[in-house]
Amino acid sequence: MNALTRNEREAVARTVLELAVNNHPGVMSHVVGLFSRRAYNVEGILVMPVGDGATSRIWLQVNEDERLDQMVKQIEKLEDVLTVRRHGAEHEVFVRLEEFFR
Amino acid sequence: MSNRNRETLSGAEIVVRLLERQGIRALAGIPGGAILPIYDALSQSTQIHHVLARHEQGGGFMAQGMARATGLPAVCMASSGPGATNLLTAIADAKLDSIPLVAITGQVPRSLIGTDAFQEVDTYGLSIPVTKHNFLVDSAESLLEIIPRAFRIAASGRPGPVLVDIPKDVQNQRVEVDEWPAPGRAVEPPPADPTLVEQAAAMINEAARPILYLGGGVVHSGAAPAAVELAEKASLPTVMTLMALGAMPVDHPLSLGMLGMHGARCTNLALDECDLLIAVGARFDDRATGKVAGFCPQARIVHIDIDPSELDKIKAAHVGIAGDVLTVLEKLLPAVDRRSRATWLSRVGHLKASHPLRMPGIDDPRTPYGLIRAVADCLDDQATIATDVGQHQMWVAQAYPLRRPRQWLTSGGLGTMGFGVPAAIGAALAEPERTVVCFTGDGSILMNVQELVTAAEEDVNVKIVLMNNASLGLVLQQQTLFYGERIYASQFKGMPDFVRVAEGFGIAALDLDRETDPLSALSAALTARGPMLIHASIAISEQVLPMVPPGAANKEMIGG
Structure with a gap:
């Protein structure tokens, strides 16, 4: 995790990414590795299986950065990633989780 | 391609049969404990010639040599642990040059994975950043899906290496096979946007000082003749990256040879003057561009690449076309005007005459x-x-x-x-x-x-x-x-x-x-x-010139 204070963190523009992926043991490594090897911090991660469990949905909260377009293209190239959608920071998925991080 | 004869086969035998069906006739590797079942099955193959490398990296590069020469996916094999880690350099090399490779590694039995067993290493984890995709196989049955898929991924779109890590017990597991999958082949990429192709053609037609910039993707997609045809029709002086050499004969009148760090002065100077850069299957590598801000500073850019993530990665394209280079060039050709561009070609000719590649000692075989x-x-x-x-x-x-x-x-x-x-x-x-x-x-x-x-x-x-x-x-x-x-x-x-x-x-x-x-x-x-x-x-004093100092713009060449 980075060393920003809470106020500073809130000042940084955020993006929420929603990924549909095949649900198997390697998929998180593939996705997160794209960020870590570029020293691009992932602020929040949420994953749960969807439907019958063949696929999962990954929610990522990341800082807006000039590299974000390239990151999304790289994620789209992963074999096990089916779709990628971009949402603004106002998306409620992480907001609703905040009570677990107090 | 189905075969209704039901057989009971081991995972190892399935792998070998699938490689045979894939058309593999030679592969390189080194056996070891965790891949011995596959080698045992391989010993029974009359179709596959196994080349015994003396280091797994050597085996990986032999497979690369096969793939680079033919354009088809080639196979290398290694055992677990050091066998797999020794392969990694050859795999990473294939990733960066987009070479279709299928690497098959043995792994310790599933029951021992995660126990620091003898010659156990996290091959799956290690290979993620250097492969296009990778698999850790958890059943013999799934090999029927994974092996053809590995070949399909390696050959499709932008080619690249795929690693399949197979635990020893999966190699030994016996399963009934009653139908064989079709061999994995390259999947046709989605068609390019025709409006963008039209825009690119219009930009080429309007340009006064265009340059065609060919990369390795032209070779991979079999588009070299189409690229030469485009250059000739529109009278485009043409530069090549290191990976594209051979795409246009270097003594073709429109060829400016290799660009970049060790390109001829005339090549980098012509790029500095161009008003349109048509990048085809090239990725604006730093050795080609030098300091990006100083690369083709006056040029608008048309960028054609099969990998959408290459568009706008280093330099923003005015028209970026995601698509197979050959298909796009075939669409582009009829829309491009036949032009002679006498003024520009004469200017390029002048640059070539006044700043050619100097090759001292060319007549002395001891240089x-x-x-x-x-x-x-x-x-x-x-x-x-x-x-x-x-x-x-x-x-x-x-x-x-x-x-x-x-x-x-x-x-x-x-x-x-x-x-x-x-x-x-x-x-x-x-x-x-x-x-x-x-x-x-x-x-x-x-x-x-x-x-x-x-x-x-x-x-x-x-x-x-x-x-x-x-x-x-x-x-x-x-x-x-x-x-x-x-x-x-x-x-x-x-x-x-x-x-x-x-x-x-x-x-x-x-x-x-x-x-x-x-x-x-x-x-x-x-x-x-x-x-x-x-x-x-050769003399130790011999240098490769000209040379663009690392981090400098291409026009700041030293020597030559």
Whole structure:
């Protein structure tokens, strides 16, 4: 995790990414590795299986950065990633989780 | 392609059968404990010739040589632990140059994974960043889906390496097979946006000073003839990246040869003046562009690439077209006007005449350029030219008259010393009718020298031309130019007797230094069949010029 204070963190523009992926043991490594090897911090991660469990949905909260377009293209190239959608920071998925991080 | 005969087979037998069905006739590797079931099954194959490498990295580069020469996915194998880690460099090299490779590694049995078992390493985790995709196989049955899929992924879109890690118990697991999957083949990429193709054509038609910039993707997609046709129709001066050499014959009137760090002055100066850059299957690598802000500063950019993530990655394109290069060029060709562009071609001609690539010593076979020219004079365009990495590689890239796509095998993106000899062996195995020349240096050859015995064993038609300056020449050159001539750790004090080394490994050797008539000795060596090492000393003072200092703009070249 980075060393920003809470106020500073809130000042940084955020993006929420929603990924549909095949649900198997390697998929998180593939996705997160794209960020870590570029020293691009992932602020929040949420994953749960969807439907019958063949696929999962990954929610990522990341800082807006000039590299974000390239990151999304790289994620789209992963074999096990089916779709990628971009949402603004106002998306409620992480907001609703905040009570677990107090 | 189904076969209704039900059989009970082990995972290992399934792998071998799927490789046979895939059309694999040769593969390279080294056995070890965790991959022995597959080797046992391989021993029963009458279709697959296994080439026993002497180091897994050598095996990986042999497979790369096969893939680069043919364009088809090639296979290498290794056992778990060090076998797999030794393969990684060859896999990473394939990733950076977009080479279709299927690497199959043995893994400890599933019950031992995660226990720090003997020769256990997290091959799956280690290979994620250097593969296009990878698999850890959890059942013999799933091999029927995974192996064809590995080939499909390796060959489709932008090609690349795929690793399949197979635990030993999965190799031994027996399952019933009653139907075989179709072999994995390249999937047709989605069609490019026709409006963008029209826009690109309009930009080309309007441009006064366009340049065509070809990358390795042109070779991969079989688009070299289409690219040459486009250049000729629209009168486009053409530059090539290191990976694209051979796409347009270097002596074609429109060719400006290689661009970038060691390109000719005229090439980089023409780029500096162009008003439109048409990048085709190229990725604006830093060795090609120099300082990006200073690269084609006046130019609008059309960028065509099969990988959408390459568009706008380094330089924003005015028109970026995601699509197969050949298909897009075929669509573009009829929409592009036939033009003579006399003013621009005359300006480029003037640049070529006043700032040509200078090749001192070209007539003296005891100099780098002269040796390369002498080798070329003994061969025709059917020869395949491989290199290692360093000064010799850049001299060959500058001076060898490459005229055929897939004639040129070199480690571009990763720049791996040790690539040359095993890649040349692989190319010679895939295309035994060709003469394969491997230019190497005294630094590079030692990084996979053990494969000389593989060359002897396979009796491949590989001629290794060793340019010996007793140093890591490109390091020494940079220390000379940019580190105040503080030469450190780049000159070898001990120097093997390479002729005896080659002979010790079972390969004939020729020392050009001792020949009174080096040209006729060279000619005899290159026309004889079988592996041979040709040793030639070169002066340590020889530099690769011109050179763009790292981080500088291309027009700030030194020398040449």
